Amino acid sequence: MSERAPAPFALEDIHLIQAHSPETIQRTWANNKHEWGKTIDTETYYARERHLASQGFASQGKLKFWILVPTTFSPEHPDLDLILSAVETYDRPGMVATKEYGVNDVLAISIASVFTPVQYRGHGYASHMMKLLWKEIEAMDIVAFTSLYSDVGPKFYGRLGWTPMRSDELVIPTSHQVTQAESIVVESVTDNDLLELIKRDAQLVRGSLQARLDESSVSSPSTVLVVVTPEPNCIQWLHARSRYVAQHILKLDQHEITTLGAKDPNSDSFVLWNHDLLKHKLVIIRWRLDSEAGDATARALIGAAQREAEKWRLSSVVVWNPEQPLADLLGLNVDSREKSIPSLGLTSPAFKADNVEWILNEKYAWC
Incomplete structure (x- = not known):
């Protein structure tokens, strides 16, 4: 049995940042196309993603692209081969009801398109990214809860704070x-x-x-x-x-x-x-x-x-x-x-x- 190759970057040498340039965002689509666009030609896949990003649900800053990269990564002059993992988030309205606070309108975040390129798998990068994302959302201090849909079973996200819910x-x-x-x-x-x-x-x-x-x-x-x-x-x-x-x-x-x-x-x-x-x-x-x-x-x-x-x-x-x-x-x-398992994380201490x-x-x- 061959030994796993050493991680190309230590966890302390990587961080999570938002991607803003069209070039960087398109590279995240190029990476995840291998999973979610297998039957679609590349340009059509890019066009679909741009089309969806222009919709009211995603426009005006509600859709955010996050990338896990080495701390030496330069957003101005990016080495796109160094995107270790990526994730998208959508701001959306939610409601939270408790006996103490009644019914409240809140900000919620949906998490989607968690993807790690094959060459960077097996080093804990996706787990690390999701931990960092949780901290980013908590630091906003305005988000009541987050949700995602797991295609890798209930345990991966469950141990990171997202509780798996009914999936019938x-x-x-x-x-x-x-x-x-x-x-x-x-x-x-x-x-x-x-x-x-x-x-x-x-x-x-x-x-x-x-x-x-x-x-x-x-x-x-x-x-x-x-x-x-x-x-x-x-x-x-x-x-x-x-x-x-x-x-x-x-x-x-x-x-x-x-x-x-x-x-x-x-x-x-x-x-x-x-x-x-x-x-x-x-x-x-x-x-x-x-x-x-x-x-x-x-x-x-x-x-x-x-x-x-x-x-x-x-x-x-x-x-x-x-x-x-x-x-x-x-x-x-x-x-x-067994796919698309709804998972929920409460991010507001209230x-x-x-x-x-x-x-x-x-x-x-x-x-």
């Missing part, structure tokens, strides 16, 4: 028969509907958090309820990804994605979805079933999703972390995911807790 999914084949009631007719959700729909959704989420605090089940001051606030920008960013794939990667004749979900005109019930065309599935990114709505409404919303999936020749509809009654209603099993619940642990929060 319900897979509904497009061909699965779902009984529809003629009395329930749902309407399509389009881009023009998002602002009003999500604004109302966020109001209802706030109310449900307050109701939870008023319940005896959240009597302990050490219980924290955390929500990544639903907002149009994150929904539009997800659709920008799928629309780019349809038009520029798959180059489909039918590439105009116009239906983003379905809603019940008689209640606050709705479903929002996203077209994962490369993996041949329609993913439910936000599911709301009004407390007064019944099984017929749930079936109608799922039926609308199945029809959209069929329209795009997708094999299934996938729901992340569904409530068990939905699975029971459809006669299907809920299974565990909200340290023994018991943390991630409310609305759904796909809209992914990036």
